[in-house]
Amino acid sequence: MAANAEALALAEESSKYKWGFTSDVESELSPKGLDENTVRYISMKKGEPEWMLDWRLKAFRLWQTMEHPDWSKLNVPPIDYQDAYYYAEPKKKPTLESLDDLDPAIRETYEKLGIPIEEQKVLANVEGARKVAVDAVFDSVSVATTFREELTKAGVIFMSISEAIREHPELVRKWLGAVVPQRDNFFATLNSAVFSDGTFVYIPEGVRCPMELSTYFRINAENTGQFERTLIVADKGSYVSYLEGCTAPQRDENQLHAAVVELVALDDAEIKYSTVQNWYPGDENGMGGIYNFVTKRGHCRGARSKISWTQVETGSAVTWKYPSCVLAGEDSVGEFYSVALTNNAQQADTGTKMIHLGKNTRSTIISKGISAGRSDNTYRGLVRVGPSAENVRNFTQCDSLLLGDKCGAHTVPYIEVKNPSAQIEHEATTSKISDDQLFYAMSRGLDEEEAVALIVNGFAREVLQQLPMEFAVEAQKLLGISLEGAVG
């Protein structure tokens, strides 16, 4: 292996983050800082009913009594919550009924990102591309939702959460906060107070959603936090596959992203939730990047329900995220498939919680951590079996791959079993990419970066193959790009 200096030089040369451009879109911002008026401002801008404002204010008052959690293995400088904008809206208000009225600059942004907002474009997509309905969130506002008509025919509700609050208040009111309560944790509580937009999905009883649903999140405005809220309810016997992708411009200052995602699966329902998280990770010296503090939880309420999380985490300066499953329904199933890649000065503390409450519940955890540069990558996972949960099974596998000798990989499993019939398995490995593997691939014609990308993709394969096809291809490329300059 060549010297580390060479690797550093390589890393400096390549400005790797290809989504780092900003778009020239005039924004209407809330006043800077955070107090009750900010909350009222957001609620007012959204035209929300009073119950919603009250819900937000209750969360805000709670939040003021809470403290930033410090139990993770992350080194995060204090965040000044007064030095940020909590709401940014593209000035030209998009008419949601007609995509033609969308601000061309926003449209261009999504085109650059390769997001198919225009239905025709999706339909015209060659080589039998599957139809994917897209909700695009630009800073704080959902700007476009596609395929609405076709989804409505199937009875599926897929819209921005702001619209859902207005149009389906009974559903939102029933489920919002049902899985992640307002007081859940510091960031979830903050989100409950100031969430700006996000996506709402309802799949009626017995309906298999006719296409994949996708939300694309983009932070564009400066000094803006993004607090989206996603709520997916799968009624009895329904099925939905949902994808989310995220990017942000390259900026020197850190930006906060604190999302909440709640999933509810009733009897025999299945939700498959896939994420490719590629927020700006900061530069190679750790300057800038997104602070990603996200609370994601699914509630398998119904018998035989299933929730499956798949995540590919390559972005953000700091990631704090534990997509979890509460397995309450009998025979329900929770799955967590994760690839977390950290390079340069990135830090990730991510994993899952599988809370087994119902009988015969099963969970699978497959975590693949890849550390390069000076980064730190921690898997933190909890498997809990309640006293009345008979015959629970869990299988956990945590594999870490190290590139170079300046990075860290940590595995922190917590296992709490209160019922003796449970079968819990935990396997963990840590390895380095071997010189033999690198040379073998290079002797066959791959350059060093191609060789690393190939080996890393092989390492992550079990997880990548859980992703829908288009996302899997994208994720594979992303792993390669995120590691550019990481070897030497």
Add this chain to the structure above:
Amino acid sequence: MLKIEDLHAGVEGTEIIKGLSLDLPAGEVHAIMGPNGSGKSTLSYVLSGRDGYEATAGSVTLDGEDLLSMEAHERAAAGLFLGLQYPVEIPGVSNVNFLRTALNAQRKLRGEDEISAADFLRETRKEAEAFDLSMDHMKRGVNVGFSGGEKKRNEMIQMAVLKPRLALLDETDSGLDIDALRVVADGINRMRSPDRSFLLITHYQRLLDYVKPDKVHVLQDGRITRTGGPELAAELEREGYVGIAA
């Protein structure tokens, strides 16, 4: 085709190849035989461009091109193939995907178009059959769970699909039972052609019973001490390396 002139090379400052010269014309098969520690594996790594194996003097050219100034992957694209003594496992990457990625990477470096998926699969299926590995094997992770013999046959499949100008086979016969040895030897014989050369690096003459070399070189202490025809291999077998030492 391959011209090595007064090559000095080694690892971390220790000289292991000490003034080696060799001329391998197009279409010929040469064998390099030598005892353990004579520099056989070092030679194959130096020729194929492994990191850490540095040439300190001399020159190596392939079809007149300076091989030593190229990176390992560029040498592969220039037509060099190294069949490894211990083929490596790459979990999660299927043999088929590995081979296709490699072939397309080489073609790209040579300014050629990618091979179509159909052509590639047809070719791979044919070669897998010829070297007696099932397509089921080919869809598994690279060499994962393969026996020693299966790994070597997999190397041969890769060679056959990549179609190198020069194949450098390092102890390809080791770990093969007699049937596998025949399969591999038949493959090499089938691939012999006027514009392809082979350099067989081996300890024993076993393989040379099935693949008749044009020349045999004896490598001792980093130098070629004798060169002769196929009969030299038999002589080595009878008298041992000590017996024929210069």
